[in-house]
Amino acid sequence: MLSRRQMITGAVGVAAGSVAAGCTSGAGAHPSAKWGDPGSSLAPGGTPSTSPVTVAFTPAADATNVSPADKVVISATGGTIKSCTVTAGGNTVAGSLDTDQRTWRSTGDLAYGQTYTVTASVADPSGATSDKTCTFSTVKPGSTTSVAFQANSMQSLKTGGTYGIGQVVIVHFSRPVTDKAAAQKAVVVDASPSVDGKFFWLDKQTLHYRPEKYWAAGTKISVKVNLLGVNLGGGVWGSGNASTNYNIGDSRIAVVDTRTHRMLVYINGQQVHDFPISAGKGGTTKGSNGETIDFFTRSGPHVVLEKAQTVEMTSASYGITNPKDPNYYKEDISLCLRITYSGEYTHAAGWNIPDHGQRNVSHGCVNMNPDHAQWLFSTFTLGDVVDVKNTPVQLPVWDGIGDWNVAWSQYGG
Structure with a gap:
């Protein structure tokens, strides 16, 4: 009979022999004794069996x-x-x-x-x-759409650029969007300082976003469009993701009153200039195709769309093509800030200075003394606001960036 001490000594010998032998039988151990790797089990006969991954x-x-x-x-x-x-x-x-x-x-x-x-x-x-x-x-779409970021329909938005307080977010889709809710969900607008905003579909391809009031000076805006894999309806899917960012500069607002014939200019809330101007003379005439044409400057907040040192302006662009018509013109005009797609500008008008501050005689633009027009041209930039008051015709939302003319309760509806 083995003593207790002999039994313990024999067990240690089995263990020591198994480790040294690398899972083979060792001296003093049963011939079938084997070690199992951690996580394995011993199959019948003592062979290690690893569970499948x-x-x-x-x-x-x-x-x-x-x-x-x-x-x-x-x-x-x-x-x-x-x-x-x-x-x-x-x-x-x-x-x-x-x-x-x-x-x-x-x-x-x-x-x-x-x-x-x-x-x-x-x-x-x-x-x-x-x-x-x-x-x-992966899904095979009928077609895909990409997006472009715009300052307006004539200008791409410059990533990292600085714009005026009236510059709304504009995302243009390359194809018409059927599921507008899905498209809006894919667009994320962040502003610092934070402010609530709303989306507004200008048409089936153009999505705008703005806060209730003008952006605060110094606001930083980032836009992300997570469009990849988004079903926009009608067999159209988003082709990929896109992002941009831009900054809001100083608050610059020019208030044009067509009754007083004055332009009051404010920078960051402080009035800095009071310029005499001449706005649209009003009245109507017939175009070459019989259409009715009026000469009112549109009322409401306008946003600067582009700047040009010189623009060839002609009445033929809106239907007056006969050179014998008293309203016909074709001239090179200087120091032009465009404020509507239909052709309203602020610009230099040295030919009618006696009318500035006295009466409205233009075909719809805001005429200014060349020195005053130079200051405005040098100071204002894309996104700045020209707010026209006291005319009988309102600026429509589609004629430039007319978003600020839409009541907040109706914007996005």
């Missing part, structure tokens, strides 16, 4: 109509991921592996209308590796 794929294997905005995620249970590739058409989607090597996530975007092959190389606790593979396909 389970791999989960997102999107699931054989998934179809996957949005290209979705992320690819591969997770391993019972082992680790050594490498992973997601490929289609010779292109590889970028991704990264978590520090615990159990989850891989894509960082690059998918593309439309592609079949992707996902291959994950995984290792079990013993170090044995194997490849796990699946495929999925």
Whole structure:
């Protein structure tokens, strides 16, 4: 009979022999005794058996109509991921592996209308590796739309540029949008200092955004359009994401009163000038095609759309083409700030200075003494406000940036 001391000594000998022998039988041990690796079990007969590594794929294997905005995620249970590739058409989607090597996530975007092959190389606790593979396909849209950021329909917005307090956010879609709610949800506008705003669809392709009142001087605005993978209706999907940012400069407002024939200019709330002007003379005539043409300057807040040292202006642009018509003209005009698409400007008018401050004689523009026009031209920039008062015709929302003429309760409706 073995003593207690002999039994303990024999057990330690089995353990020591198994470690030294690298999982083979050792001296004093039963011939079938073996070590199992951590995470493994012993199969019948004492042979180590490692549980298979389970791999989960997102999107699931054989998934179809996957949005290209979705992320690819591969997770391993019972082992680790050594490498992973997601490929289609010779292109590889970028991704990264978590520090615990159990989850891989894509960082690059998918593309439309592609079949992707996902291959994950995984290792079990013993170090044995194997490849796990699946495929999925992304949605194939009928067409896609991109976006462009605009200062207005004639000018692109300059990223990082500085604009006036009337510069609304303008996102122009390259194709008509059916699901406007989906499009709006994709557009994120952040302002610092923060202020609430509303979206307004000018037409089926042009989305505006503004706060209730003019932007505060010094505001910083960023716009992100997360359009990739967004179904905009009518078979149109967003082609990709886009972003921009711009700054609001000093508050500059010129108030044109057509009754007093004066322009009062305010910078950051302080009046800095009082200029005599002559606005649209009013009245109507018939154009070459029988259309009715009026000569009123439109009332309401206008926004500076562009600046030009010289512009060729002609009445033919709005229907008066006969040189014998007393309202016909074709002239090069200087120091021009455009404030409507239809052709209203503030500009130098040295030919009718006696009328400035006395009466309205123009065809619709705001006429100024050349020295005064030079100051305004040098000081004002895109997005600054020219607010016209006391005429019988209101500026429509579509004629330039007429957003500030729409009551807040109706804006976005």
